[in-house]
Amino acid sequence: GAGVSQSPSNKVTEKGKDVELRCDPISGHTALYWYRQSLGQGLEFLIYFQGNSAPDKSGLPSDRFSAERTGGSVSTLTIQRTQQEDSAVYLCASSLAGFGRGSGELFFGEGSRLTVL
Amino acid sequence: DQQVKQNSPSLSVQEGRISILNCDYTNSMFDYFLWYKKYPAEGPTFLISISSIKDKNEDGRFTVFLNKSAKHLSLHIVPSQPGDSAVYFCATARGGYQKVTFGTGTKLQVIP
Numbered sequence: 001g002a003g004v005s006q007s008p009s010n011k012v013t014e015k016g017k018d019v020e021l022r023c024d025p026i027s028g029h030t031a032l033y034w035y036r037q038s039l040g041q042g043l044e045f046l047i048y049f050q051g052n053s054a055p056d057k058s059g060l061p062s063d064r065f066s067a068e069r070t071g072g073s074v075s076t077l078t079i080q081r082t083q084q085e086d087s088a089v090y091l092c093a094s095s096l097a098g099f100g101r102g103s104g105e106l107f108f109g110e111g112s113r114l115t116v117l
Numbered sequence: 118d119q120q121v122k123q124n125s126p127s128l129s130v131q132e133g134r135i136s137i138l139n140c141d142y143t144n145s146m147f148d149y150f151l152w153y154k155k156y157p158a159e160g161p162t163f164l165i166s167i168s169s170i171k172d173k174n175e176d177g178r179f180t181v182f183l184n185k186s187a188k189h190l191s192l193h194i195v196p197s198q199p200g201d202s203a204v205y206f207c208a209t210a211r212g213g214y215q216k217v218t219f220g221t222g223t224k225l226q227v228i229p
Contacts, residue, residue, distance in 0.1 A: 004160070033217065035219070041221065042123075042206065042219055042220055042221030042222050043161070043206060043208075043219035043222070044219075045216065045217070045218060045219070048216050056216055058216075091160055091161070093160070105151065105163040105166065106151075106153075106161075106163065106208075106217060107163070108160030108161050108162070109160050110158070110159055110160050111160055
């Protein structure tokens with residue numbers, strides 16, 4: 001498809017298990033973002049990849065969270081030893097480089113809903 | 118440290134009237150501002166944007182106003198339609214550096 005694709009769309013796991021969430025950005029988009037939205041909350045920035053630059057990890061809430069982007073395309077967000085407070089919708093977005101009229105906007109996937117029991 | 122704030126978590130407006138959604142930011146380095154719309158169980162979608170060299174940008178029923186001295190932006194929707202009912206997020210970024218910071222969102226309900 002032409003949009004940002006995320007999988008799985010829903011994941012239920014037990015506390016203490018590891019989970020992996022996948023994001024396929026729009027082809028040609030050099031920037032990739034992960035955000036999460038907890039119940040009743042806004043969009044919380046997690047991590048940002050831009051081309052071959054070092055990722056901006058400033059939003060990762062703890063060292064249990066990590067993300068990688070292979071070949072400048074697909075990204076995986078990994079949460080180790082999940083906790084109940086990790087329950088949220090994890091949203092991936094991609095964009096072309098550079099801000100300007102009509103460019104720089106983020107295109108979001110539909111998200112991966114994570115429930116930690 | 119919430120750099121982008123939407124102080125109204127919800128707003129209810131009659132169909133045909135104007136909806137005004139507000140957003141305040143703290144970092145004067147931000148120079149690009151966006152509004153996104155989100156329906157339940159969907160990802161946010163881009164609505165309209167404005168750069169800091171402008172104070173107004175209009176696209177159909179949607180107009181964004183930027184007051185740099187007050188570090189405030191607003192989204193006007195007129196006339197409001199029931200299909201506009203959604204959560205609206207404002208977002209900010211610095212030119213050349215694409216980390217985009219989102220506000221907490223305002224849930225708009227347009228009553229038929």
